Amino acid sequence: MASLLTRSIKFLIGGAFIGVLLLALIGTISGLITDPPKPTAEEELHKHPKELDLASNGPFGKFDLAQLQRGFLVFEKVCASCHSLNLVSFRELGALGYNEAEVKKIAKDWPVKQPVFDEKAGTWGERDNIASDRFPKVYYPATGVPPDLSLITKARHDGAAYVHSLLTGYAEQTPEEIAKFPGAKTPEGSYYNPYFANLNIAMPPPLTADNQVTYSDGTNATVDQMAKDVSAFLVWTAEPTMQTRHQAGLAVVLFLLLATVLAFGAYQTVWRGIKH
Structure with missing residues (x-):
């Protein structure tokens, strides 16, 4: 009898617990x-x-x-003071059409030098970059290290389109937006950019006016054009072998199509005249 009473109490407690959960769920949905x-x-x-x-x-x-050369120029003159490109070596610029002497000069003249540790003195020093070096990292000890841009178009959804939109998307919040979301006003020290995830970005607008750089090929260096060119360059840094991969993929597809046609022809020849 006591055992039956105990089980009944357990069922009642369990049923009450389930009922409370159901009421809470119904209240939440409602x-x-x-x-x-x-x-x-x-x-x-x-x-x-x-x-x-x-x-x-x-x-x-x-x-x-x-x-790509125009995009590299924008990176060099505008972006490189804050952002690294540490997964790319200077000599890889040869794939963009620069000759060996030009690559060596770019490396030597690069404003950020290679850190070198002097074991005898126990201190760090610097040396000029050489073609085989990777682009040196940029450090800002007080504020942290800005993101490296080597793989930025792979690391962000929409890749190059995101970079281009971000660079050209700086704006002021409209009075209507501020009135609708008063708590979302851009804080001091940040900049409003609707293409950035949380709308406010610490990076000031890097491209502020047309002709910040001068293109040697005569292209008009508008803000939109500079943003487009540097976005294209960062697609290349993220996957410099992309064009070769596309060509190899096309060759494989053509080979498979040809092999399929030959296999079908062989099948028809071998089984010709044989009734199933």
Whole structure:
């Protein structure tokens, strides 16, 4: 009798616990239906990157070497003071059309030098870069290390389109946006950019005016063009062998198609005249 009473109490307690959970679940669902959560500023104001048409897009894409050289110039003159490119060596610039002497000069004149440790003195020093060196890292001990850009177009969704939109997307919040999301006002020391994940970015606008760089090929260096060119360059740094991979992939597909045709022809020849 006592055992039966104990089991009954256990069932009652379990049923009550389940009932409380069901009531809580029903209340939560009802609340979401009658009073759905308001969208956050990030959800409402964040913009999807604009489409970017580059010669390297698509399975048959090829690098535009002239554009890549322009993009490297923008990186060198605008971006390199803050961002590293530490997975790329200077000699790889030869793939962009620079000759050996030009590569050596670029390496030697690069403002950030290679760190060298003097074992005898126990101190760090510097030396000029050589062609076989990777682009040296940029350090900001007080504020941390800005992101390395070697793989940025692989590390960010939409890749080059994201980089281009971010560089050209700096803006001021409109009075309507501020009124709708008063708590999302851009804090001091940050810059409003709707293409950035949380809308506010610490990096000041790097491309502030047309003709920040001078293109040797006569291309008009508008802000949009400079952003497009450096985005194309960063596609190359992330995957310098992309064009070769595309060509190899096309050759493999053509080979498989030819092999399929030959195999079908052989099958028809071997089994010709044989009734199943």
